[in-house]
Every structure is written in structure tokens, then in C-alpha cells.
Amino acid sequence: MSKEKIAICEDLADIMPPEYHDMVENATFGNQDRSWKDIGSSKELIEQHSLCAGCPESIAFRFIMSSIPNPEDSVFVGSTGCTSLVFPHVGIHNIHSLFGNQNAVASGLKRALAVRFPDRIKDVFVLAGDGATVDIGLDMTMQSWFRQEKFTTICFDNELYANTGGQESGLMQRGFVAKMAPKGKNFDKVRLPEIAFEAGCHYVAILTVSKPNRVEQAIRRATYVAREFGPTYIQLYTPCILEIGKQSMEGLDEMKDSESIGGRFVMRELMTDEVKAFLKEKEAEDKARRKKAKTVTA
Amino acid sequence: MEEQYQVMPGPEAFLPPSAASMGIVLPDPGQAHIEGRLVDEEEAYEYAARKLLAAKVPTLFPGPLVLWRWNDKAAKKAAAIRKLANALPARLIPMADYRPKYPKINPAVEINPNHPNLTIWYNKIDVCIFIGVHCHQANLALKIIRGGTDCYTMAMCAQAGHEDACLSFRDADPAKIEKLTAAVEKLKSEGVKSEAEDFDQFVTAREG
Ligand SMILES: Cc1ncc(C[n+]2csc(CCOP(=O)(O)OP(=O)(O)O)c2C)c(N)n1
Ligand code: SF4
Ligand SMILES: [Mg+2]
Numbered sequence: 001m002s003k004e005k006i007a008i009c010e011d012l013a014d015i016m017p018p019e020y021h022d023m024v025e026n027a028t029f030g031n032q033d034r035s036w037k038d039i040g041s042s043k044e045l046i047e048q049h050s051l052c053a054g055c056p057e058s059i060a061f062r063f064i065m066s067s068i069p070n071p072e073d074s075v076f077v078g079s080t081g082c083t084s085l086v087f088p089h090v091g092i093h094n095i096h097s098l099f100g101n102q103n104a105v106a107s108g109l110k111r112a113l114a115v116r117f118p119d120r121i122k123d124v125f126v127l128a129g130d131g132a133t134v135d136i137g138l139d140m141t142m143q144s145w146f147r148q149e150k151f152t153t154i155c156f157d158n159e160l161y162a163n164t165g166g167q168e169s170g171l172m173q174r175g176f177v178a179k180m181a182p183k184g185k186n187f188d189k190v191r192l193p194e195i196a197f198e199a200g201c202h203y204v205a206i207l208t209v210s211k212p213n214r215v216e217q218a219i220r221r222a223t224y225v226a227r228e229f230g231p232t233y234i235q236l237y238t239p240c241i242l243e244i245g246k247q248s249m250e251g252l253d254e255m256k257d258s259e260s261i262g263g264r265f266v267m268r269e270l271m272t273d274e275v276k277a278f279l280k281e282k283e284a285e286d287k288a289r290r291k292k293a294k295t296v297t298a
Numbered sequence: 299m300e301e302q303y304q305v306m307p308g309p310e311a312f313l314p315p316s317a318a319s320m321g322i323v324l325p326d327p328g329q330a331h332i333e334g335r336l337v338d339e340e341e342a343y344e345y346a347a348r349k350l351l352a353a354k355v356p357t358l359f360p361g362p363l364v365l366w367r368w369n370d371k372a373a374k375k376a377a378a379i380r381k382l383a384n385a386l387p388a389r390l391i392p393m394a395d396y397r398p399k400y401p402k403i404n405p406a407v408e409i410n411p412n413h414p415n416l417t418i419w420y421n422k423i424d425v426c427i428f429i430g431v432h433c434h435q436a437n438l439a440l441k442i443i444r445g446g447t448d449c450y451t452m453a454m455c456a457q458a459g460h461e462d463a464c465l466s467f468r469d470a471d472p473a474k475i476e477k478l479t480a481a482v483e484k485l486k487s488e489g490v491k492s493e494a495e496d497f498d499q500f501v502t503a504r505e506g
Contacts, residue, residue, distance in 0.1 A: 007367040009376030012360055014501050015390045017408055048399065089397050 006072070023091065029072045033290055036066045036212035045071060045091040051082055054248025056238040056255060057156050060209040061086050064127070064154065067216040068092075069223055074123040075113070077106040079137065081129035081163045082240075083156050100137030102126045103144035103153060110151045123223055124151035130171040131161040134192055138170075145199040148230040152222040153201075155192070155233070158240040166243045171235075173264070178243060189264065193235055197270040202229040203279075204270040208237040208255035214267060224282055225275055237265040305334045305464050307448045314445040316437075317461035324459045330467045331459065339467065346427070346452055346465055347481035351492050353425035353450075356388040359409055361431030363456065365392055371472070372430075378475035379429055385482045389497055391417060393428075396435050407500050411439035415446040427452040428463070429470065437462055454478070 006024055008016055026042045028034035045065045049058045061083075068074050071092055078084045080099035087094045097105040106126045113122040126133075133141050133155040141153060159176065161167040166179035170190040177184045193206045203225040205218040215236070222232035239254045241247070246254055258265040271279070303320035322334040330342035337345075350356045364375045383390050391409050398412045405413075405420035411431070417423070426449055428436050433455065440451050440462040452467075453460040454475060459468035467474060486492070 005366070005368055009365060009367045009373050011373070011376040011380040012365055012390065012392065015360075015392050015499070016365060016394055017392070017404075020394050048402075050398075089399075 027091070028066070032069055033286070033293070034066065034069070034071075036063050036216050039066050039212075046086070046089055048089055050085045050089070052242050052248075054241060054251050055082070056209055056241070056251040057082055057158070058086065059251070060156060060215070060236050060238045061090070061127075063209055063212050063215040064125075064219055065090065065092065066212075067219040068123065068125070069220060070121060070123050073121060074125065075109060077102050077109065077124065077126045077128075079126075079128035079132035081132055081156075081161070082158075083127055083129055085163075100132055100135075101140055102128045102132060102137060103140040103149070106151050106153075107144050107147065107149040110149060121227060123227070125223075126151065126153045128153075128155060129162070130155055130157045130159065131167075131169045134170040134190055142195075142199050145196060145201055145231045145233075148200055150226050150230055152219075152226045152232045152234065153196075154219075154222075155235045156238045157235050158238050158243070159189070160240060160243055162240040162243055166240075193233070193268065193270060196231075196233040201231045201233045201270075202226075202272060202275050203232040204234070205268070206235040206237075206265065207267040208259050208265045210252055210255040210259065218269070221269075221279055224279070225271070228278065229275060303334060305331075305444070305461065307450045307464060308444045309446050309448060310444050312445060314441055316441065322461040324461060325466070325468050327469060330465065331461070332465050334461070342465060342467060343478055343481040344485070346467075346478060347485050348490065349425050349450060349452070349465070350386055350388060350427070351482065351485060351490055351494075353388075354493060354495050355421060355423045355425075355497070356386055356492075356494055357421065357423045357426045358383050358388050358390050359393055359426055359428045359431065360390060361393045361428065361436070362395055363432065364430030365394055374472040375430060375470075375475060378472045378479070382475055382479045382482070383499075385479045385486075386492060387494060387497075389421070389423075390499060391421070393431055393435075393439075396432075409439075411435040411442075414439040414443050418443055418447045418449045423447075423449050425450045425452070427454055428460075429454040429475065430456070433457055433460070436460055 028038050028042050051058045076094040078087050078096050079102040103126055106124050110124040157171050159172045160169050160178050168181035168185050172185050174188045175184050193204045196204045203222050207214055209215050218234050222234050226232045241251045305317045325331050325336050328339055329336050330339045332345055360379050364372055367373050393409050396411055405416040409417035443449055443451050451463045452465040453463035454467050454470040456470045459466040
């Protein structure tokens with residue numbers, strides 16, 4: 001869809017709830033410099049969510065949605081799990097796939113879009129939990145990387161299967177005891193970022209969603225690199241506060257603790273030198289454009 | 299022979315049977331159905347117009363296909379719907395998209411296919427017509443309405459029509475909506491009065 005189509009028929013405009021007028025008038029569609037700073041002052045592309053109050057997955061959603069450079073031409077592919085509960089509410093095209101199949105569905109979609117719209121940039125993002133990405137869907141995840149499919153995989157890592165009540169996942173920490181994994185985990189957290197890089201991802205980032213500017217940077221980098229080079233992967237720590245017994249307000253502290261020195265979610269990025277050079281140039285270009293825009297408006 | 303099932307207002311059951319499973323078939327081009335009975339489309343215009351005029355709270359539910367300006371045809375349909383609403387008169391309650399809108403929807407000013415009964419109950423709607431709602435969502439909403447309310451449902455469908463509405467047109471375009479308006483105007487000129495209770499067309503306001 002192009003943003004020109006996001007318009008209300010005049011003859012019925014007065015009966016449309018104001019949130020839709022708000023979206024048409026104030027949403028950041030078409031603004032390539034949209035950012036997390038627009039949250040609160042412009043239409044956020046997400047009204048409500050049906051996750052637990054304070055769930056960091058909902059924070060991740062907001063940051064991702066406000067960071068993608070091209071929302072009107074982006075498609076999300078989701079998978080079963082807590083994340084999928086948000087999909088019906090978002091103002092972005094999305095497809096729900098069978099649990100684990102998300103990267104296979106995204107591969108087909110991305111290729112089809114490239115054939116159907118050869119002159120238009122279409123960004124595809126997989127948004128799925130760790131169970132979907134690393135356990136049941138690992139085959140599909142890795143095969144899409146081997147095949148060099150040009151889209152971004154975003155894993156909401158809450159280190160267990162939250163939606164089904166707390167089973168062990170590959171990304172769970174060794175020794176962790178969950179409600180439905182009472183014996184504690186016997187082996188280490190899978191090192192998926194390293195595996196992703198080895199498997200052919202051109203840009204990989206692992207971080208929490210405690211700092212919006214970091215999330216934004218990672219999302220933008222992953223998007224640009226996926227367009228030009230091939231698969232990219234982002235792993236976001238979005239702790240399941242319900243499962244670890246935290247209050248709604250405590251998700252942020254949990255994320256901050258996990259990213260302090262020596263923590264398992266200290267931000268890391270993996271990329272080739274070629275990608276590093278590409279991003280440097282791209283980011284310098286963007287900066288210059290923003291600076292110019294500022295001086296023109298001033 | 300068993301008697302033909304009739305697609306009548308409910309409340310029919312928590313889960314009413316789909317009309318198709320009860321043997322109701324869709325109209326062919328040029329036809330419509332009234333309560334499951336296939337009729338010539340012309341007959342349905344007058345029947346629908348009478349139903350709307352006789353209603354206490356006649357309501358049009360425009361869906362995303364006519365609320366959003368996808369193309370010029372959508373805008374023409376929107377203009378035709380507005381004319382129909384004015385001619386009757388009828389309330390207009392939009393179905394702007396299909397989000398479930400948890401935790402809260404506002405049934406006073408909008409309807410969505412996942413909880414259409416709330417809007418019908420809240421506004422005491424006794425006759426409604428869906429226009430511009432994607433078929434799969436309309437089917438869902440029509441069945442929920444038949445299941446839990448006593449509202450008479452109609453559909454102005456741009457495709458093959460809806461068995462689960464009490465009355466359905468097919469192949470809707472601006473001209474067909476205008477024909478329904480003309481049927482309303484004709485009945486009125488013959489002395490049939492609108493029974494609609496007074497209402498103000500809702501212009502929605504942002505809630506806290
Ligand atoms: C094919 C299939 N297998 C299993 C399930 C059951 N199931 C639903 S959600 C889920 C776990 C989700 O875990 P994760 O991907 O980590 O997402 P989270 O809920 O933690 O965000 C499972 C196993 C399913 N829906 N479909
Ligand atoms: S169960 Fe956990 S991951 Fe799922 S919505 Fe609740 S806090 Fe979030
Ligand atoms: Mg999980």
C-alpha cells in the first residue's frame with residue numbers, strides 16, 4: 001500500500017472516530033526520519049495491546065513500529081506466542097504464520113513483493129518469540145539465512161515459552177526454573193547471535209529494549225542492510241515479567257540489570273567490514289539530510 | 299420435503315448455524331435473497347426500503363471498503379451512502395477496520411466485526427445494513443448479530459452476497475446504492491413514513 005491511499009472518503013469523514021483522522025493527518029507515514037521521539041506526539045500505529053500490563057514486549061513493539069523507516073511499505077510476519085496477540089491492533093500490514101514457519105513465509109513474501117513491485121522498496125520483518133525462532137522454527141530461521149533471504153528477523157527473547165505458561169526454550173539460561181520446567185535447564189543459552197552471523201546474517205544485534213535510541217539504531221541498520229546485502233537478525237531481551245515474578249513497573253529494571261557490565265544482554269553488534277563501511281556512509285548521508293532539513297525550517 | 303430454513307432475526311442461539319449449512323444458497327447475478335428466498339433484485343429494493351423506513355433505529359454500517367478512499371469508486375459509494383442515510387433518515391455507524399480493540403470499544407460510535415452485538419444492543423438497533431465490509435468479516439458479524447440480537451440484518455455486498463444476512467444484495471456499486479435510495483424516496487412519495495426515532499447523526503469526539 002502506498003501512503004496516498006491512507007485517506008478517508010470525504011462524504012463519510014465526519015462519522016469516522018477522531019483516532020483515524022489523527023492517523024491520516026499526523027502519522028509519520030512517508031517521513032523517512034521518523035523516530036521513537038514521535039511516540040506520544042503523533043499517531044503511533046498501535047493503539048492498545050493485549051499483553052500483560054507493563055510487558056516489555058509491548059515496549060519493544062512501540063519502539064520497532066516507530067523506528068522502521070518505511071511503515072507504509074512494510075509487512076510484519078508473526079508467529080504464535082505472546083507477540084502475536086499484538087498483531088490485530090497494529091496499523092501495519094501483517095501476516096500471522098503457523099508457529100515456527102515465520103521465516104519461510106517471510107521468504108516467499110519478500111520474493112513475491114520484489115516481483116510484484118520491482119520499483120518500490122518493500123521491507124519485510126519477522127517478529128517472533130524465542131520458542132518460534134530458536135526451537136520449533138529453527139530450521140526455517142536458519143534456512144532463510146543460508147539462502148540469503150533479504151529481510152530482518154527480530155526475536156523477542158523472553159527466555160521461555162511465555163504464552164503457553166513457561167516451558168524451557170533454547171534461549172533460556174542454564175539452571176533457570178520455570179513454571180513448566182521445574183527441573184531447571186541443563187544446558188547453556190543458545191548463542192544465536194553468533195550462529196546467525198556464521199549462518200550468513202550480514203548484521204546482527206543483541207540488546208534489551210530499555211533504551212529506545214539503541215533499538216531504533218539497530219532496527220534501522222538491520223533494515224538498510226537487509227535491503228542491500230541479505231538477512232539480518234536482531235535479538236531483543238523482553239523479559240516475561242509474569243514468569244519471573246515482577247510487577248508491571250519492574251520490567252525496565254530487569255532489562256537494565258541484564259545489560260550492565262558482564263550481563264548477558266550487554267549490547268553487541270556483529271557485522272562485516274563491508275557492512276560497517278556501508279552503514280557509516282548511509283548514516284553520514286542521513287545526518288547531513290537531517291541537518292539540511294533543520295536549517296531550511298529554521 | 300423439509301421446509302426451507304429462514305434467515306430471520308435472532309436471538310437464535312449462542313452459535314447460530316451458518317445459513318449455508320441450512321441449505322441457503324447465494325443469489326445469482328440479477329437476484330437478491332430475502333430471508334433465504336431467492337428473488338429478483340428489483341423486489342428486494344422495495345422490501346429493503348420498507349424495512350428501513352419501518353425501523354425505529356435504522357442504521358447503516360459502512361465498512362473499510364467505503365470509508366477509506368482506495369479509489370474514486372470508493373468515494374462514489376461513500377457519497378451514495380450518505381444520500382441514502384439522509385433520505386431515510388438513518389444513523390451511520392462506521393466499521394473503520396477490523397481490530398478487536400481490546401480492552402475497550404465504544405459501542406456508541408463504532409462497530410467492529412468481533413463484537414457487533416455490543417453496538418446493536420447499546421444503540422437498540424432494530425434494522426441495519428452492511429455496506430463495504432469485507433465478506434469474511436461481514437459473515438462473522440452477521441452470524442454474531444443473528445445469534446445474540448433481534449436486529450434485522452441486510453447486506454449490500456460487492457461480491458456474491460451473504461447468506462447470513464436476512465436480506466442480501468450482490469454486486470453492489472454506487473448505482474445500486476442509489477437505486478435503494480430511489481426506492482426509499484418512492485415509498486415516501488406514496489405516503490410511507492419513516493418510523494425512525496429522533497437522533498443526531500453522531501460526530502465522534504476523542505474520549506479520554
Ligand atoms: C505448530 C504449533 N506448535 C505448538 C504450538 C503451541 N504454542 C503456542 S505459543 C507457544 C510458545 C511460544 O513461545 P515463544 O515463541 O517464545 O513466544 P512467547 O510467548 O514467549 O512470546 C507454543 C509452543 C502452536 N501454537 N503451534
Ligand atoms: S506472559 Fe509474559 S511475555 Fe506474555 S504478555 Fe505476559 S509478561 Fe509479556
Ligand atoms: Mg518466548
